[in-house]
Amino acid sequence: MKRILSFLLTMAMIFSLAACGSATDSESFSSSDPGQYRAETKAENTEEAILSEGADREGKEPGTGNVLVAYFSWADNAILAEDVDAVSSPSVLPPGNVQQLAAWVREQTGGDIFSIRVTDPYPSDWDECLERANEERGENTRPELIENVANLDRYDAVFLGYPNWWYGVPMALLSFLEQNDLSGKQVYLFCSHGTGGLAGSVEQITEVAPDAVISDNIFDCYEEEAASSEEAIKAWIDGLGYGSQTDAEHGSRTEAEEEVADMSEKQISVQFGDTEVIYELNGSPAAESLYEMLPFTVEVEDYSTNEKIFYPPEELACVETPLASSDTGEGTLAYYEPWRDVVMFYAGFNENSSLYELGYAVSGIENISRMPGTITIEAIE
Template sequence: MKKLLSLLLAMAMAISLTACGGTEHQGSSAPSPAIDPVSGQETETPDIKGETEPPAAEDTEGTKILVVYFSWADNAILADDVDAVASPSVIPPGNVQQLAVWVQEETGGDLFAIRVTDPYPSDWDACLERANEERGSDARPELEEQVEDMDQYDTVFLGYPNWWYGVPMALLSFLEQNDLSGKDVYLFCSHGTGGLARSVEIITEAAPDANISDRIFDCYEEEAASSEEDIKAWVDELGFSAGDSVENEQAARQIQVRFDGGAVVYELNDSAAADALLAQLPLTINVEDYSTNEKIFYPPQALDTTAAPLAEGGAGVLAYYAPWGDVVMFYDGFGTNGSLYALGQAVSGEAWIGQMSGTVTVEMAE
């Protein structure tokens, strides 16, 4: 029975070949070799990258974005049953999961994973069989949790794998429980050789009043892991990232030193020493006075100063003095020193530095 299911699916997937990359939804074209996930035989998937000029970016300023996705890897029982099965098993991270994280990074939106209460087997054949049963009975698997306040979002990026020439039935549970009417919806999909198959039609039927864009990103399963650049470019072309992503990257390297009465926000440089400090946060730690221009604290672990730039400048500089292993917050001028390395620069609250005392919290900036 299992073999028959696999065979049927392999045949179906081979019939409907599709594109890889961000594109307007369209049929197949120039082929490139690929391996059928079920039969293991070489087949062909078209590669249409660069075929069409990207349409102009839409006006997306000020929209609130939700990135929703379903992926087998976080809907599977990842127990020790892996050795006991003959067919391939799920290996995290899932393809769609990876794509979703990149969309989230690029858009700065909120990420939501669709999870069923009754996870699927981690064995390929067993998962195919259960998914096929659910498809046959038009099931609506129960979902673990709901999106908090769907109304706040104007734009939804919806990611899914092709399951049985369509979508996992849990995607329909999601679409029926969340009203996407009037929202702009962008689809991204990872699949085997079956491509998008009927997935777009099925989603459109389930969310008839959503504005589903035909600028869909789809990706062959074996290319998912190396699709970061492509999917981020697709998000860019839709007009969602550019400035946002730069802001996100900067925000990801901002820390704050919070104390009774105020907070100082520092932008860290991209040195290994700054990375090592970030890796230790959050810290609740004692600040001490040193000389007449420094407030210092001792992070629990020494920082890696390989290739770190030397600190220079004046008030507002965040530095690391390697011989003592202390982080230095300057609130007045200082001289350079061959063992004093730059970690970053205050971007707000610089005036507070000289007044810090006692216990402070060092954490990611909000």
């Protein structure tokens, strides 16, 4: 609630400043009746957006083909300072609303997940983030992205998720659409927002991706309902014909999983003093890229009450790497892509759409929590 009030107040403040010469060309925002504003913008969307009603990609039955779940969420794009004061200044905390929705879409479709991330992350402070996003919008900026989707051609359907930022999409979503050609692909939109609803987001997307087949069946949810929307978004996916199917039926995970299964089981040793933990890698591209970097010595840090983390010398490639499952629990070796750190769990953990599985400890699990400052990691030949 505090976040909404802060948002409305900030919006009102920025827009009153905007009237005095800022670059924004937005419609005026009525904070006195946000509900009415929401209803109006939704009606506009339905009438004006150039959408393909019930359309599906030519030659493909709905619910078939390889699925990509691409999304933008503030939580994956913020500088997460440890000393953020969440009381005096509402701030971002993972999981983000869209990040959480995307994880459920991925779960239900069996698709691959891709987080749209900018090279210059946004402030974790709410007001500062609003300000920067407003500047980018006023200047029609295209923020630089860390990476684009590898092998985009292999996907038939794309579930595209985003939050409403300033009556439209975050500008990074436009960078994504301009750099990753969705022409001819079946696109399903899902969005989380405040009182503004979808606002102009669908028109913006349609304008930059005119040849994508964008379904008019859009999932959207109010920000405070996002965390409890699992059932609703999965039902939406069911309605599209993608629900409750195995990965094998969709094909997109199958290839990756086959690749993983085909690889020989590589082991690595994490050593400190005369103690070691041995991990068996899962053969995924991310695990392989870690393996290629060995050996190295690195500082290990404590994080929360269940993780030891370290930063490998280079970023790991996460495409076609499975997400870490909480079922695996302690002993899991994982990679948190937004922070680019390798995580060694010594207790249970929560799943996250940016947390990828690298492998599992097969020996010395009990030593993980005792790891001191410096560790050496080597391949076991």
